[in-house]
Amino acid sequence: MNLFSIPSPDHHDDDHPENAKRIPAILNAITNDATLQSLTSNLQSSPASDDQIALIHDPAYIHSLRDVMKRAPAYIDHAPTYVTPYSFDCAAAAAGAAIGAVESTFRIPYSAFALIRPPGHHAPPDRAMGFCLFNNIAIAARHAQKLGAKKVMIVDFDVHHGNGTQDCFYEDPSVLFISTHQAGIYPGTGYIDEIGSGAGSGYTVNVPLAAGAGDTVFAQIAEQVFIPLADRFQPDILLVSSGYDAHWRDPLASLQLSCVGYHLLGKKLAEIARKHCEGKIVFVLEGGYDLPALSHGVVNTLRGALDLAANDPLGPAPRREADVTRLMEKLKTTHGL
Secondary structure (H helix, E strand, C coil): CEEEEECCCCCCCCCCCCCCCHHHHHHHHHHCCHHHHHCCEEECCCCCCHHHHCCCCCHHHHHHHHHHHHHCCEECCCCCCEECCCHHHHHHHHHHHHHHHHHHCCCCCCEEEEEECCCCCCCCCCCCECCECCCHHHHHHHHHHHCCCCCEEEEECCCCCCHHHHHHHCCCCCEEEEEEEECCCCCCCCCCCCCCCHHHCCCEEEEEECCCCEHHHHHHHHHHHHHHHHHHHCCCEEEEEECCCCECCCCCCCCEECHHHHHHHHHHHHHHHHHHCCCCEEEEECCCCCHHHHHHHHHHHHHHHCCCCCCCCCCCCCCCCCCCHHHHHHHHHHHCC
């Protein structure tokens, strides 16, 4: 597994949950796992160019964001999304690492994790949103297509709906986008009947979960949603928006994944990649704001993807899981599963 790390220490706000402490916490947890460390390689990447960013984002937005740096530090939306004078460069570096991770999957070992910030999945083509400046995974998807991957599957397991990624590909049948997220929280999108439009109808799949959904629910989703959709779509590469704010300890939401649940997701998604994509899979970091849950969640995703045993020092969720029977029935009807 190749690792691309962009800690972005110059994109930082002490009082904000998306701060520069996140990546060092993850890297420390990987270092403390000798078996995992022996199976990962740290690689370098170059910042994304304006032309690469423009694979997704409007040139006018790229220009305006660069111009905002002259007035930084500032908050630029109500989420709140902050910028420092260095945030444009940090975001370009993060997008570049996602691109580098994709490029690395076209060589052995075919799998990578982009440990990057700022995150990206809320950013639509024309603006910043929800702590996100550039949509890293969407840029990576378009880059993968330039390299020859005709069909890209994106799975987003962040607790918040990946509205920006959805917007990027809503009319595009060459990208299958699946989002699992807590219903009724920021950004207020991701309803089950949002399925794409035009030629892209049926290629957006939203799984809005009730508060309390956890490991058992996600195991069910992996078996009954991810796997059959992948079998039908036959992707050439699998990209994963990996958010760790669905962990039961995270302060920003109320899902109940444990590190064992993240291990299962890593394992099942890697199995899909091996079946359909010659193992080509790229995990791209999104949210996760409790540092122990974030760091051990990433470690267990990696361990699952590499077929190592789970190691959960934080334990199971303390509350009973939500019942999603009716949701799953509606999802199967909506998408012919």
